[in-house]
Amino acid sequence: xxxxxxxxxxxxxxxxxxxxxxxxxxxxxxxxxxxxxxxxxxxxxxxxxxxxxxxxxxxxxxxxxxxxxxxxxxxxxxxxxxxxxxxxxxxxxxxxxxxxxxxxxxxxxxxx
Amino acid sequence: xxxxxxxxxxxxxxxxxxxxxxxxxxxxxxxxxxxxxxxxxxxxxxxxxxxxxxxxxxxxxxxxxxxxxxxxxxxxxxxxxxxxxxxxxxxxxxxxxxxxxxxxxxxxxxxxx
Numbered sequence: 360x361x362x363x364x365x366x367x368x369x370x371x372x373x374x375x376x377x378x379x380x381x382x383x384x385x386x387x388x389x390x391x392x393x394x395x396x397x398x399x400x401x402x403x404x405x406x407x408x409x410x411x412x413x414x415x416x417x418x419x420x421x422x423x424x425x426x427x428x429x430x431x432x433x434x435x436x437x438x439x440x441x442x443x444x445x446x447x448x449x450x451x452x453x454x455x456x457x458x459x460x461x462x463x464x465x466x467x468x469x470x471x
Numbered sequence: 472x473x474x475x476x477x478x479x480x481x482x483x484x485x486x487x488x489x490x491x492x493x494x495x496x497x498x499x500x501x502x503x504x505x506x507x508x509x510x511x512x513x514x515x516x517x518x519x520x521x522x523x524x525x526x527x528x529x530x531x532x533x534x535x536x537x538x539x540x541x542x543x544x545x546x547x548x549x550x551x552x553x554x555x556x557x558x559x560x561x562x563x564x565x566x567x568x569x570x571x572x573x574x575x576x577x578x579x580x581x582x583x584x
Binding site: 363368391393395400401402403404405408448452458459460461462463464 | 475504511512513514516519527529561563571572573574575576577578
């Protein structure tokens with residue numbers, strides 16, 4: 360009930376390509392779904408987040424797609440760049456204050 | 472200093488040592504968190520403090536002892552740790568009553584020999 364399942368574990372994409380990372384959750388009480396980006400030697404940083412009242416949110420090259428009925432959400436990185444190479448974590452929670460339940464992470468490598 | 476800072480950044484300790492990790496947030500938040508990050512595992516929430524009161528203790532062994540003297544500072548006291556406790560320990564802060572955006576520090580890389 361509390362798990363967030365993330366896939367793939369690792370992803371290799373050519374520069375300019377689209378990176379797609381998927382997450383699934385079970386707890387229908389979750390209403391906040393952020394994505395965090397973590398570079399080596401740094402803590403995770405919030406990249407983009409969505410609430411279940413919308414099906415898509417876009418910020419620059421980053422888009423979250425949300426499917427409430429399937430209990431799935433995904434991160435799309437358009438025109439992927441080598442600087443996007445990092446580990447990405449999806450997460451879910453109820454309204455604050457509440458703990459974030461994190462996925463296991465996806466290591467993205469973008470090659471020139 | 473801005474954001475969330477953590478000291479030390481790296482720590483090596485023996486199983487019989489006692490050490491403390493320090494976290495400080497400069498964001499005016501009123502909730503603070505300790506997470507453990509191990510390779511190929513989800514970030515594990517350890518403790519949550521809201522308004523300096525501990526509101527979550529996620530079945531963490533007693534060899535980890537948190538302390539929150541005020542809303543800007545959070546400590547994790549360590550004693551008689553095990554090698555499997557070696558991990559990256561992350562501190563985060565957020566503002567209660569808003570969305571759950573948590574701001575993370577850079578972490579302390581702990582190695583237990």
